[in-house]
């Protein structure tokens with residue numbers, strides 16, 4: 119059993135047992151945090167290794183953003199004379215990391231030779247830790263920064279740039295460097311599928327989500343660093359590696375489940391349809407070949423209940439769960455990660471008249487339960503989920519929204535009321551908004 | 565597996581009509597559970613919805629539910645035989661095979677379909693299925709690089725594309741991949757394009773529906 123397997127570039131870690139596998143060779147990954155079985159192909163044979171955790175570390179792919187002009191992340195080593203022109207954000211706004219590299223290079227250039235002219239054109243500067251200082255320093259050293267609007271910078275290779283702002287235009291000539299365009303490594307697409315990780319929009323392994331800092335992915339025990347993580351993956355590599363290795367020490371020495379309740383699959387009801395496997399945002403389900411049924415792997419489960427609400431056979435349940443009494447009247451279901459937190463800070467009298475219930479995620483609601491809770495003419499249901507990028511279960515809010523949309527469409531088609539069920543989004547510090555929302559909803563003004 | 569889609573509640577209610585007091589909704593625990601249209605969960609949701617509807621209309625009805633492993637096998641139907649007899653109307657959430665199998669076993673009962681049986685499909689994502697085979701009765705996948713011209717070309721052409729394909733999409737609908745482009749590309753990749761030079765005789769459609777309803781006997785198990 120290894121402590122960690124590096125997919126891609128390894129990092130020196132004296133206290134951990136490690137191994138490295140090339141990304142293109144990975145064929146399968148089963149198991150869970152603390153006990154992964156990773157398969158890969160080597161010399162035509164399939165091998166399997168066990169590991170407690172996995173770190174994917176691949177560089178970004180770099181492309182020129184302007185044909186035939188050098189990129190500043192690689193260039194400048196030799197030329198110490200003449201005017202320099204840096205262009206950032208030519209095609210798309212560069213990530214903070216590129217922005218940092220660019221300013222640093224511009225500063226170096228004037229430091230080598232304070233008498234040369236250095237222009238820095240940008241559409242947006244992102245000041246992360248360290249870059250604001252760098253920017254100040256570069257300005258003082260004489261780098262001339264110019265903000266431009268898209269379409270207002272004409273680039274004429276090899277050495278001329280026309281800048282327009284308001285009614286004025288300025289021509290500058292010099293050696294032009296552009297910011298590189300960063301792309302995810304080509305292997306990431308397949309890796310995301312094999313490792314069962316929900317990627318972000320650009321195809322990197324870390325979904326845009328507040329719960330996934332700094333190197334976490336939605337699957338516990340699998341970490342994405344550097345160019346595998348996201349466009350911001352290179353801003354604090356050292357700290358990120360440090361965090362990740364500490365996490366792995368914890369997995370090794372003291373792995374605890376994330377949630378208290380156990381989720382159990384009834385092997386007589388499970389038909390191995392794989393729906394739960396597909397909807398679990400944390401890849402916590404695995405087929406148990408001996409039982410011929412799915413199994414929730416406790417250490418991997420984050421407790422969202424998406425599997426329970428989506429299983430078409432009703433095969434998954436929480437062990438020893440108390441059946442909730444069927445509510446009636448004004449019922450509010452609050453996600454424990456947002457609205458339920460806000461509720462705790464809200465004056466309790468504002469809650470009077472509502473039956474409120476805490477749910478682990480808005481995706482845990484089931485349409486059959488919604489219909490069952492609407493049997494009285496006075497019954498109405500409000501479901502409060504999180505904003506997209508702060509849903510702890512990555513796609514949970516979207517699933518919750520879809521369930522409510524479908525229910526509403528059906529209710530409307532039968533003229534059973536269009537305003538009986540509502541879905542709204544909140545975040546934990548929004549207690550005032552929650553109070554207002556509840557009031558408006560009570561008055562039927564949502 | 566068989567992919568189905570639940571009928572709209574409006575249509576189901578219209579179908580159920582008036583003059584009954586008890587309804588049994590029967591789910592099917594195999595294909596249509598996997599295709600998320602007629603398993604236990606869908607059965608419960610529909611029952612609760614109908615209860616809500618008839619409650620609001622002030623109509624007194626009893627709605628019961630059950631989900632059996634397969635409605636296309638009598639043994640499972642017989643497990644709930646008494647229950648079926650005890651209800652005025654049966655609403656089956658199986659494919660059309662299941663609906664008719666209940667009808668055969670319970671000739672006196674009114675049995676309605678709650679689903680539209682769509683096609684034989686493969687799951688491409690959770691909640692998405694695609695058609696890959698129409699059950700033509702005589703498989704020819706060996707000659708077409710494993711991509712079916714009957715099911716995947718909108719016109720079921722057997723000797724090459726129609727000429728209307730654009731950017732890999734079928735002229736019938738941009739959402740459909742041109743089956744013939746898929747066949748060509750795959751056979752090119754496998755370097756077996758020469759197989760396509762053999763003229764394909766007109767297909768015998770007898771083994772398909774055109775020979776009338778089909779029946780199959782496995783002689784090892786069954787002697788007519």
Ligand code: SF4
Nearest residue numbers: 388389391392394429
């Ligand atoms: S969703 Fe339910 S029936 Fe399907 S595999 Fe999971 S537990 Fe089994």
Ligand code: SF4
Nearest residue numbers: 398419420422423425
């Ligand atoms: S509760 Fe959520 S995290 Fe746990 S197994 Fe089910 S879907 Fe996955």
Ligand code: SF4
Nearest residue numbers: 592594595636659662
């Ligand atoms: S009745 Fe239809 S849906 Fe049910 S198992 Fe048989 S073929 Fe599949």
Ligand code: SF4
Nearest residue numbers: 717726734735742743
């Ligand atoms: S475009 Fe392709 S798939 Fe469509 S009918 Fe023509 S050959 Fe068939």
